[in-house]
Ligand SMILES: NC(=[NH2+])NCCC[C@H](N)C(=O)O
């Protein structure tokens with residue numbers, strides 16, 4: 001079987017308020033994604049960027065669902081592209097862009113699986129709805145949307161709601177959760193490895209457990225990796241940094257263990273903001289992690 005990768009850039013910055021995250025896909029390409037992944041695939045198709053454009057409408061300053069219409073419209077385009085890539089037999093790799101793009105990615109991916117699993121590698125839960133969000137920023141909502149909670153314009157992208165069942169979600173790296181998110185996690189029984197568990201168990205054990213948890217009950221697993229899951233000392237180029245994050249080494253180990261388990265069927269790397277970065281360090285970390293995820297070996 002030929003191993004095909006489709007790279008899709010999603011220069012979205014409408015899901016939050018910091019400018020610059022729209023340049024994430026460029027920064028990741030500049031960090032050498034194509035050259036790095038080339039030896040690991042038979043074919044790589046860089047499909048370019050989804051056109052976001054500079055919106056003519058004024059940015060919503062006062063809203064509990066900032067830029068709702070545009071975020072929904074652009075995610076619909078992403079959904080279609082991801083769907084097409086999978087139909088063409090490729091592994092879809094989406095480059096963000098703020099984390100609101102997970103709404104479109106998952107809408108495109110989940111069509112192809114009966115029981116899609118999701119690994120949400122993030123400092124945050126991204127489980128807010130308009131009612132619980134402290135900011136109104138949609139990048140704090142994509143996981144809620146994907147389990148069917150939130151505005152219809154977002155939950156129904158792709159023509160169906162409930163992309164992922166809550167019991168098929170594992171959050172790794174959480175250290176900043178809002179009140180409503182905590183309630184939802186308990187209510188829905190979502191599996192979460194906070195930094196406390198990562199410290200206590202070690203990343204190897206966390207990944208062993210995650211893989212065992214998802215392996216038998218899912219028929220595909222999407223990795224949604226927010227670079228702010230890592231520590232800001234190693235990934236400073238993110239809009240919502242939180243101290244005390246997952247280390248670079250732990251993250252490579254996590255990616256290597258996922259590759260050994262042959263578990264991941266789609267992925268996205270999000271929240272890279274080169275304006276806030278130091279010499280493109282965060283984009284370089286992202287590309288390195290992709291190397292590990294796709295089977296790069298030292299020896
Ligand atoms: N994808 C992210 N970086 N999300 C940050 C979300 C922060 C906060 N929980 C909010 O809802 O606004």
Ligand SMILES: [Mn+2]
Pocket residue numbers: 122123124226228229240
């Ligand atoms: Mn985050």
Ligand SMILES: [Mn+2]
Pocket residue numbers: 099122124126139226
């Ligand atoms: Mn996130």
